[in-house]
Amino acid sequence: MMTLDSHDKAILSALQKDSSISNLDLSKLIGLSPSACLARTKNLKELGVIKQFTTVIDEKKLGMETLAFILVNLSPLNRETATFFVEEINRLPQVLECYTVTGNHDYLLKIVAKDMQVYRDFVIDSLMAIPGVNRVETSIVMSTEKRTLSLPIEQ
Template sequence: MENALDHYDKAIIYALQEDASISNLELSKAIGLSPSACLARTKSLREQGVIQQFTMFVDEKKLGMETIAFAMVNLSPLTRETANSFVEKINHIPNVLECYTITGERDYLLKIVAQDMVVYRDFVIDTLMAIPGVNRVETSMVMQTEKRTLSIPLGN
């Protein structure tokens, strides 16, 4: 797909990764296209699935989420059925911000937010461990976020 993107498409993606709230008029001026051409390209990038969502970063702590954790989860048995069921349930839990199927000794990596350690502990016991097939959860707590971005490097 990258080969199909010209410098205007990449400029649109770069600008929207920096500020998704930019208006089409501002975007068109920034990249040197007419507003209608810019809008058509942005729409095409969305239709192709290159741009999936316009989003924002929120400061978790300012919303009362003092605890950020990465939980590595093992399923047993690890079958297509237990994996599908696990992912289905995880997709409906708001505290789970991200879920990845991973290689190695663990099956999934989750990014989880909670108000504090007590709430996180209760979440693991009452919610995560209650999902059928979950047999182990290993947690790493975030002490401080050093880098956070959703921007994908576009190269040249």
């Protein structure tokens, strides 16, 4: 675990709220000179604390009405099947997130699709077509009550 001082934590908190904030505004917000603020931000990026700067898009505004979580079981469950599955999943743009999980299932996927027909076609034509995929169980999201990418940062 990395040790961060109060300025580093303030930078991370501010960037999680708005990654498009200018360095000048960020430096004023946290009480550092612009050059010191920029150096710290670059350092946090180089150390991998900041993975990337990105834009969060509302999928519904782009006509993607179906959000689903899929639990996947592989058979046989071995390194070769798992490696191939993950490689294939990384090629599918509909898969927003993929996690290896414990319990009765092997993977948890977060999927987005235009509608249920497109989702159905994705499951049948793309997901179930991956060798080793034995079983899928879907939960369709009816509404999103909380969604954030911000991590809690203790000050």
